[in-house]
Amino acid sequence: MKVYFLIPFLFLVIACQSTTKKAPKARMPEKLFDYSKVEKDYEEILEAILTYNSYIIGTIKSEEPKTYIESIFTKDSICTAYKGDHPPGDGIGIRKLFHRLGSSQQDSISFLNQTRDRDTVYIPPAITHKFRVKDSNKLIAEERFFTKMVFHLPILTHDRQKAFVSLDHICGGWCGEGWYFILERTKGKWKVVKYESTWQA
Numbered sequence: 001m002k003v004y005f006l007i008p009f010l011f012l013v014i015a016c017q018s019t020t021k022k023a024p025k026a027r028m029p030e031k032l033f034d035y036s037k038v039e040k041d042y043e044e045i046l047e048a049i050l051t052y053n054s055y056i057i058g059t060i061k062s063e064e065p066k067t068y069i070e071s072i073f074t075k076d077s078i079c080t081a082y083k084g085d086h087p088p089g090d091g092i093g094i095r096k097l098f099h100r101l102g103s104s105q106q107d108s109i110s111f112l113n114q115t116r117d118r119d120t121v122y123i124p125p126a127i128t129h130k131f132r133v134k135d136s137n138k139l140i141a142e143e144r145f146f147t148k149m150v151f152h153l154p155i156l157t158h159d160r161q162k163a164f165v166s167l168d169h170i171c172g173g174w175c176g177e178g179w180y181f182i183l184e185r186t187k188g189k190w191k192v193v194k195y196e197s198t199w200q201a
Helices: 002-022 035-052 054-060 094-100 105-116 125-130 141-145
Strands: 067-070 147-151 162-172 175-186 189-200
Touching (some): 035 054, 035 125, 035 162, 054 162
Parallel strands (some): 067 147
């Protein structure tokens, strides 16, 4: 009698084991872009920009603190859809990047992957040790009156030999100015080869 009672139980155990073996393992989503691999590039790119422009370095390195660098990069969206010759909203046009940095298929995919990931990317520690870098959400009372420099996430070509970076200096709700910088790696070092003003208020 006991044997007949155990048979259904054994069938149940075997069925559960079979289901467990057949169930596919959940795959962890792959990261589109590993920012940690280019942190050294980010560090050298920011250092090149900050020391290239005398106005910027004078503002951020003044003896009396009045300006700080935002601790988080702003991410630009890469627009592939155009209305006429201009991208919608505040996005960077992919054709404009092609013109300034490169035009290969690998570059196109790389540009999109660098900006598509939602990870928060912080200013490299080496920069925070040399310059005033702060989180705008954690300022003390007197620091709320400081102006701030906001770096947009550098966009690198696939071979990591060229980079495009936007920088904003914000001094109030309707006060500030911005620039974009083109950098190239020459003999292993990042150097600014071109920069232009993008806005002023």
